[in-house]
Amino acid sequence: MQQLPELQNCTVLSLSGCEQLQQLPEQLPAGLIGLDCSGCRALQRLPAQLPPKLVNLWLSNCTAIEQLPEQLPASLTHFDCRDCRELQQLPPHLPPKLVNLWLSKCTSIEQLPELPPTLQVLDCRGCSALQQLPAQLPPKLKYLWLSNCTALEQLPALPSSLFNFQCAGCSSLRQLPDLSQCQVNHVYLRGCDGLK
Template sequence: MTALSELLADKTAIKKLPSSFGLLRNLKTVSLSGCKGQSSKSWMSRFSSWILPKGSNAINLLPSSVSGLCYLTRLVLSDCNLSEGGIPIDLGSLSSLKTLNLSRNNFHNLPRCIGRLPKLNALWLSKCTSLQSITELPTSLRSLIADGCTSMERLSIQSIQKSSPFFSLARCHKLVEIQGLESLESTPSIHMEGCYNLANDFRKSLLQFLFKGDGRCASLPPDSEIPNWFSLQKIGSSISFHVPTHSVGEIQGLLVWATYTTKEESDMMIIGAPYAIIKNKTKGHQDTFVPTFYATHVTCEDNSCVWRIPLKRYQFVMESGDEIESIIVGEEIKVKKCGIHLLVNEPDVLVEYGTMVQQVDFDTASAKDGKIVCAKRVRDDNEAGTSTPNEEKFPKRLRIEFEAQE
């Protein structure tokens, strides 16, 4: 038994693992999904069962100590009727653990010991419907899957130090905000379909943060509409334009937005994630920009996805006068509207969602075909009046409006 490296016992009749389990040093994978365990028979447990909801009793499926599992990399305890008391206190000492699945359990709060796991990359908490908040995540975490945590109101990611993390938070109906989003070094990939309760201030900051990203893709909260400062918008799944002639800098990137719905009526479906195809029809080449997530949750209501595409990183050439076409593709979706905004000289896109974007102080010549209207020394209402020291925080940027080609 000491040489055992995998224990796969999903949906078996195991009630409680023996204390010697913690001594199996060569174990690398343990999967006990669906093993409901054995409820504690202590008088405190029985008293708790009278005042707590059914199914919330502490479960003693695991032994009290697991510190001997020094090579364990994957632990699956989904649907095991666990609450906070069912997680060994020394779980945080598992120095090799990379994947932990605690989905469909009865936590109200995430056990603190999980935040001490030094190498944890992926944490699954899907359908933990009693979970009210998630805090103290491991610094090493790259992926958090918490779909269907219908009681969760707040998520704190301030401790995460890894770049480009992935968060799946679909159907977290009570979620108000994600704390620490601005502290991430790079833009995450994020799912927020069905998150109807987000605070307005958080919605604004979320869009600001995503638009400063580095080629990532995000599925946005419901009712997210293409901002009116997106220079080019069109009904349907494709949009074409000619690269404008302008006097300041070069085009560094694209913001591509798609609003779509399911082809079939459904409250919630999981489908392949939509992707964007960008064609330079003048030069005869194209690139496909696929999200880092392979599936997404969609409803029959409007869903939105946005890409930020840095051209130099993908070596996509786009010069003045080139005809560019953007196509949004998805097997089971119907794209209702798409939009494109050009980023010039990598400006910060500081916007207030639903209001006018901060405008530019550049003089720009119109293109010969008359399809470009350039704003000249326009300021939004926040800048009107006397200047203030805060003006330094709002960089100048170029705003170019297009007419879509029919």
């Protein structure tokens, strides 16, 4: 199946593993709260307007997607686009309620937009083109995973809420920010050959 029929009334749409699916209907059900397109390798784009009540969006391993809609729904709290290797950038304004952002192996993303203050998990492992993070990280951030971000040379100040910090394999990183004010219990630095 290369495309879906028009849909109505469903609240969760799971298309995980539909490798031949090339496009979604332009009008998805208005009441949709969960959309799972994980592994839809042929899917090239999303509708310009996603449902306004969408809470969870899974796009991991959608390897053909190069860009996202200009605006994601304000209701979105969980956004997973791991292994979207052709994705160039995120929308300029992320949803204000976003809690989890998973970007690991998005190897074409060079920088991130401003992150919402609600964010608690930021996974950028394997984002080998990522050159910098926003100047200010969210005050509620608990998990920051940057392992194998080989182009990353410096980090901003880390929030005191931080619990788990991974930057193993960040070979271009020159120094670490102050960790003394963080609640961090787990720090992974193996392979950070540039640290002085």
